[in-house]
Amino acid sequence: MGLFKKKIVKKTYDREHMKPVIRVSICTGEKVAGFKDIRTGKIEEIMLIRSPEDLERFKEIYEITEEIAKEY
Numbered sequence: 001m002g003l004f005k006k007k008i009v010k011k012t013y014d015r016e017h018m019k020p021v022i023r024v025s026i027c028t029g030e031k032v033a034g035f036k037d038i039r040t041g042k043i044e045e046i047m048l049i050r051s052p053e054d055l056e057r058f059k060e061i062y063e064i065t066e067e068i069a070k071e072y
Contacts, residue, residue, distance in 0.1 A: 011061055020068045022049065033058045036071070043071065 013020075018035040023043055025031075031049040036042070049055050059068070 008057070008060055010063060013062055018044075020062065020064050020066075022055075022068050022070045024070050024072050026072055031055075033068070 013035050017038055019038060021034060021036045021043060023032045023034065023045065032045045033047045033049050033055065034043050034045040037044070047054065047058050049058065055068075058064070
Protein backbone atom coordinates (compact mmCIF):
# COMPACT_ATOMS: atom_id res chain seq x y z
CA MET A 1 0.00 0.00 0.00
CA GLY A 2 1.53 3.26 -1.12
CA LEU A 3 0.91 6.84 -0.25
CA PHE A 4 0.74 8.01 -3.83
CA LYS A 5 -1.55 6.76 -6.56
CA LYS A 6 0.02 6.05 -9.95
CA LYS A 7 -0.90 8.58 -12.58
CA ILE A 8 -2.88 6.99 -15.41
CA VAL A 9 -1.51 7.79 -18.84
CA LYS A 10 -4.29 8.17 -21.40
CA LYS A 11 -3.87 6.24 -24.64
CA THR A 12 -5.84 6.21 -27.87
CA TYR A 13 -6.91 3.64 -30.43
CA ASP A 14 -8.38 3.79 -33.95
CA ARG A 15 -12.08 4.16 -33.15
CA GLU A 16 -13.08 3.83 -36.82
CA HIS A 17 -11.48 0.43 -37.40
CA MET A 18 -11.13 -1.06 -33.90
CA LYS A 19 -13.60 -1.89 -31.18
CA PRO A 20 -12.86 -2.78 -27.55
CA VAL A 21 -13.49 -6.43 -26.61
CA ILE A 22 -12.84 -8.81 -23.75
CA ARG A 23 -11.64 -12.26 -24.75
CA VAL A 24 -12.81 -14.88 -22.24
CA SER A 25 -11.38 -18.40 -22.14
CA ILE A 26 -14.09 -21.07 -21.99
CA CYS A 27 -11.83 -23.50 -20.12
CA THR A 28 -10.14 -21.33 -17.51
CA GLY A 29 -12.29 -18.20 -17.43
CA GLU A 30 -9.23 -16.02 -18.00
CA LYS A 31 -10.15 -12.56 -19.33
CA VAL A 32 -8.00 -10.38 -21.56
CA ALA A 33 -8.99 -6.89 -22.71
CA GLY A 34 -7.97 -5.66 -26.12
CA PHE A 35 -9.16 -4.33 -29.44
CA LYS A 36 -10.70 -6.18 -32.39
CA ASP A 37 -10.02 -4.98 -35.92
CA ILE A 38 -13.45 -4.70 -37.52
CA ARG A 39 -12.09 -5.37 -41.01
CA THR A 40 -9.96 -8.46 -40.32
CA GLY A 41 -11.41 -9.80 -37.06
CA LYS A 42 -7.94 -9.97 -35.49
CA ILE A 43 -7.79 -9.20 -31.76
CA GLU A 44 -4.86 -7.28 -30.28
CA GLU A 45 -4.58 -8.26 -26.61
CA ILE A 46 -3.63 -5.39 -24.32
CA MET A 47 -4.23 -6.23 -20.68
CA LEU A 48 -5.05 -9.20 -18.43
CA ILE A 49 -8.24 -8.63 -16.41
CA ARG A 50 -8.09 -10.20 -12.95
CA SER A 51 -10.65 -8.02 -11.17
CA PRO A 52 -13.36 -5.43 -11.88
CA GLU A 53 -10.81 -2.77 -10.95
CA ASP A 54 -8.55 -3.93 -13.80
CA LEU A 55 -11.44 -3.54 -16.24
CA GLU A 56 -12.21 -0.05 -14.94
CA ARG A 57 -8.53 0.89 -15.29
CA PHE A 58 -8.50 -0.37 -18.91
CA LYS A 59 -11.62 1.69 -19.65
CA GLU A 60 -10.09 4.76 -18.00
CA ILE A 61 -6.78 4.45 -19.88
CA TYR A 62 -8.49 4.25 -23.28
CA GLU A 63 -11.42 6.56 -22.35
CA ILE A 64 -14.06 3.91 -23.08
CA THR A 65 -17.54 4.76 -21.84
CA GLU A 66 -19.68 2.13 -23.57
CA GLU A 67 -20.16 -1.50 -22.54
CA ILE A 68 -17.38 -3.78 -23.82
CA ALA A 69 -18.41 -6.88 -25.80
CA LYS A 70 -17.14 -10.32 -24.73
CA GLU A 71 -15.64 -12.83 -27.19
CA TYR A 72 -15.51 -16.54 -26.27
